[in-house]
Amino acid sequence: MRKLGMILLIMWISAGVYAQKKVSLFNGKNLDGWEVYGTERWYVEDGLLVSESGPDQQYGYLGTTKTYDDFELTLEFKQEANGNSGVFIRSTVDGTKVSGWQVEVAPPGSNTGGIYESYGRGWLIKPEPEKDKALKFGEWNKMKIVVRGDRVTSYLNGKEMVDFEDEKIGQGKGSVLLQIHDGGGIKVYWKNIEIKEL
DSSP states (O other), rough: HHHHHHHHHHHHHHHHHHHHHEEEEESSOOTTTEEEEESSSEEEEEEEEEOOOOOOOOOEEEEEEEEOOEEEEEEEEEEEOOOEEEEEEEEEEEETEEEEEEEEEEESSSOOOEEEEETTTEEEEOOOOOGGGGGGSSSEEEEEEETTTTTTEEEEEEEEEEEEEHHHHTOOOOEEEEEEETSSOEEEEEEEEEEOOO
16 A cells, blocks of 8 residues: 555656646757748747848747647747847737737837737736836846736746736637737847746
8 A cells, every 4th residue: 555655656746747847949950840920030040049020021920830728938038129029828820910919028118028919909918117127138038928827927037027817818729929020120039948838
């Protein structure tokens, strides 16, 4: 009986460790595991994922081929030019029309870490203005997004930006997407994109 209990305990611990394993979404070599939407540029350079406006200067997206429900996503980004971008959660794309929720990545004073619903309700929550100081424009920034049920919490360089609950988000299904905003002149670098399903 004691031996059976130990076996069950080991199995339980092993299952917990497996469920909490981080997985890299970007291999530093190519776009395997991702799908490009639109005509904007997504490419790999020196082990970094680069998103850059193309000649059409329209919206562009790079989405995971796998869908994710509850998860913790961590990544690093560095902005050049105006750097207007974002990370979408539980989202789908038709052409370049996205349905879902964006955690904003933007220049200073433009609500990085806030949550925006595209083609829907617009801004759902913006960070308090003083939190914008956490953004290091032109340098590497670390973002963490935790999605569990109805709740989304975003962090920038270790600082909590927003903590938001919404029933509609809780019902959402879809992929993780990176965005290039329309208007042209945008260039953002990405690395260390990792996800842990919860």
